[in-house]
Amino acid sequence: RVDNILKDKQVVITAGGTQEALDPVRYLTNRSSGKMGYALAEAAAERGAQVILIATVKRPVPYGVKLIKVSDTQSMLGAVESYLPGASVFIAAAAVSDFRPVQLAKNKIKKMPGQTSWQLALTLNPDILATVGQAKKPQQVVVGFAAETQNLADNAQKKLASKGADMIVANDVSDQAAGFNSNDNAVILFIKNQSPQTVALADKLVIARKIIDQTMALLASKVLE
Numbered sequence: 056r057v058d059n060i061l062k063d064k065q066v067v068i069t070a071g072g073t074q075e076a077l078d079p080v081r082y083l084t085n086r087s088s089g090k091m092g093y094a095l096a097e098a099a100a101e102r103g104a105q106v107i108l109i110a111t112v113k114r115p116v117p118y119g120v121k122l123i124k125v126s127d128t129q130s131m132l133g134a135v136e137s138y139l140p141g142a143s144v145f146i147a148a149a150a151v152s153d154f155r156p157v158q159l160a161k162n163k164i165k166k167m168p169g170q171t172s173w174q175l176a177l178t179l180n181p182d183i184l185a186t187v188g189q190a191k192k193p194q195q196v197v198v199g200f201a202a203e204t205q206n207l208a209d210n211a212q213k214k215l216a217s218k219g220a221d222m223i224v225a226n227d228v229s230d231q232a233a234g235f236n237s238n239d240n241a242v243i244l245f246i247k248n249q250s251p252q253t254v255a256l257a258d259k260l261v262i263a264r265k266i267i268d269q270t271m272a273l274l275a276s277k278v279l280e
């Protein structure tokens with residue numbers, strides 16, 4: 056039955072903004088609070104799933120959820136890969152930095168006398184969602200997000216294909232009332248060969264329940280005849 060398809064299944068979720076260290080006291084990050092990922096963890100646990108939440112931020116951990124704390128993209132990828140073999144569902148809600156500093160300085164970087172600017176060299180990070188999407192097993196469901204400030208639908212459709220995801224949850228992060236760090240979100244769900252579904256502005260837990268319901272339907276279509 057679709058209603059209890061997540062019972063005792065493992066669901067791996069990423070949450071929060073990655074922190075890419077420059078030196079022992081500085082890092083590059085973004086405005087993600089982790090609220091969306093934690094809400095998804097709660098919604099999946101409500102459905103009886105064993106949830107592994109791989110997060111860069113600490114918030115109250117919902118009942119039935121195991122928290123794995125990480126900091127940067129590479130440690131997030133390592134944790135995801137270690138839990139993935141047993142997982143039925145992977146959801147990438149984390150705001151992952153596309154780039155990280157080329158060098159991690161051992162000591163605090165000092166301002167030189169007379170220095171008026173600083174060029175920071177960055178290198179490409181691994182794409183966690185694409186790595187998982189491309190290696191997924193036939194019965195695993197992979198859900199990604201698209202955080203956009205323009206061309207939301209176009210970019211979400213592109214990510215659906217390029218990341219090997221079964222569903223992309225698109226949010227317009229230029230809207231102050233939704234997206235990064237707010238308690239509410241408004242999303243559009245993109246699934247291959249289906250028309251997009253709009254989920255109107257609501258508390259992130261309400262949005263998360265809708266995403267989990269849709270994820271359960273996708274899992275059912277792969278697992279059940």
Ligand code: PMT
Pocket residue numbers: 070071072086087088089090091092128147148149150151152153180181182183184185198199200201202203214226228234235236237
């Ligand atoms: O944490 P909150 O404050 O509650 O805010 C929620 C949110 C806005 C962060 C969330 O709803 C959201 O949109 N998360 C995805 C943010 C993001 O990184 O989007 P993106 O469009 O840049 O990336 C697309 C997808 O690829 C995402 O699922 C992302 O997790 C993943 N990705 C991106 C780059 C990378 N190197 N590895 C990845 O896995």
